Amino acid sequence: MRIKEVIVVEGRDDTARIRQAVDADTIETNGSAIDEEVLKRISHAQQKRGVIIFTDPDSPGERIRHIVTEHVPGCKHAFLPKESARAKRNKGIGVEHSSLEDIRQALSSVYELTESTYNSITKEELLSYGLIGGAMANQRREKLGLALKIGKTNGKQLLKRLNMFQITQKQLEEAMDQIVQEEENEK
Template sequence: MIKLKEAVIVEGKYDKIKLSSIIDGLIIETRGFRIFKDERQMALIRRMAETRGLLILTDSDSAGFLIRHHLMSAIPAKYIKHAYIPDVLGKERRKEKGSKEGKLGVEGVSKQQILEALDRAGVLCEEEPVPQWEAPAAARKIEKADLFRDGLTGGENSARNRRLLLEHLSLPEHLATNALLKVLNSMMTYEEYSALVEKLLK
């Protein structure tokens, strides 16, 4: 079992059941789109954000991202960490039909994929004064201009290039540019990013 300080936010009870077998910590459901109207549940989530911090782990489909963005609009970014499961096509066993986009949710992906998502979010690493991947404070960060220069945004083949990168890193296709930058900078150095882009896209 992985012990987490942050309260983990998931969409529904089956996600919670799945995570309960993997982590030792507080897991809170949004109850799907009910979070848009459930003031008490949102008040609880805000309280947990201020006292423990949040880790948002919603599905990788558009509905999951809608819930994630709703939480981001209601809670200061300093209290939030993000974990993203990869896009995996399929259907959960308990369901007669798959999701609208045909992707597995948190409950349907493997334990290993969840652990990798938590690791990318930085919650499985031991706390250190300087993370192992990070050079001194002056280290070059990956920026929006780099994504544009490397053909990941704003270009004719950007959608294809971005999809290749996201698939390689097991990240969902709906990841927005700002979120992608945060994830990339938490996963690798600028030099590692450049080498990966060179390998995948050039």
Template structure:
């Protein structure tokens, strides 16, 4: 598994990168990079490192510059225009798995063992899945841990891929529980 979190432009790019490598991926959704996405990228950089892999076009370069300006120390992976071209459309989603792997290797990505400290059982045990308040708790916890909101399966993946420790996880849950106790009074 690739240690760094890979930042791409959109969902089709996620699909292409996941076909090529095992990694945590953040899609920025084009030019409209919002504050929540920037915060997730900052947290990813702090915990695991970040590699930006955007389309080899004007928009891709603009997005790359926006991210670089706000988050220092990130790595950059590049595919060539010819590698990303298909039927007149240019983008990471059109690149072969081999081209994506080569770009990530050239960016000096690191490989780590796949981490499985958290499981679906943990989600159920801590009320983050299968509970009427699960969605609310995942949302609050995602904000506290700075990994964003997602469904319980993706939440397990993010906890593991971002290197969240059990102690940090439990401390954040206790903050949520304490906040809820004060809200009842």
């Protein structure tokens, strides 16, 4: 599988793992203290080939994603579920610990942020689905993030991501129907 876009990752272990999974070029941020030179390289890559941000599913990874998105508009995003990025023998979480198939799956399901004011989904809908303000909201958001491949979020981030990635009400409804069905089957 050849990836046209340049993939932004956190470090060289991520690069090595991605190159085992797919044929791709990467730019390493070397952690969340991204300097101007790295941001210039990412911006140049975005202009020439496009960029996919593929960071670890943890707080530093989200911080890097936010910094790059803020400085380089138009990047695509790939998300990896936390469970798929967990190291087997230690407490580490990262792209470098993922299976090759999980990496391929994440890179085949990229999202592009939009500049539009697309606001199809409302806070009230999130409340009605129990995604915010309820006892099981955190678990439901995590399941929804997996189902829609948009990563784990808090309530405020969820609303923003659903609308930025232009998730439709129908897509949300179908995913939530499946989540509710799974919850009922677990009882």
